[in-house]
Amino acid sequence: MPARTTLRAVPEAAAEVDLDAAERAASEFLKALGLAIDDEGLQGTPGRMARAYAELFTPREFNLTTFPNDEGYDELVLARDIPVRSVCEHHLLPFSGVAHVGYLPGERIVGLSKLARVVEHFASRPQVQERLTKQVADWLGGQLHPKGVGVVIEAEHSCMTLRGVRAAGSRTVTSALQGILREDGRSRQEFFALTGVHA
């Protein structure tokens, strides 16, 4: 029978959003950086900043419905090139790229689109890419009890590409593997081959 889990806002993101306070603070922030926020172009900017960040940090709730693996499917299930967008917690600048999320089914399976929703959920807060990768893998491991889980994220961090070292085009690759995908060399290679990531 189908089993349902609702994934709500991650616990650390539980505080209330006060958009007015955020707008006032954004206005102060821009002023402190020497910007003339009374200029026509910048007039609505503090409010837009507040709403944009609020949106980036508000995960959508969704139900993860899992089904019994009646067919006994035991090959890798992989969702490739899931778009990822998040905000780095060090600079509060966006990073974006793709995630490849796979698992080797055990007793239960899940719809492929839900793998994208799990990524989106954990990306909807200030993050570091390594933690995001691991959170997706850990959560799927805990919900599906699969024989293996593999998550790879490839992303470009604007804090690296637009400022600092200005490494335009450089992508950061992180991976989190569990179970057979971690322990068995052949399964691991198959997973990385299917993701197109060289590891």
Ligand code: ZN
């Ligand atoms: Zn950063």
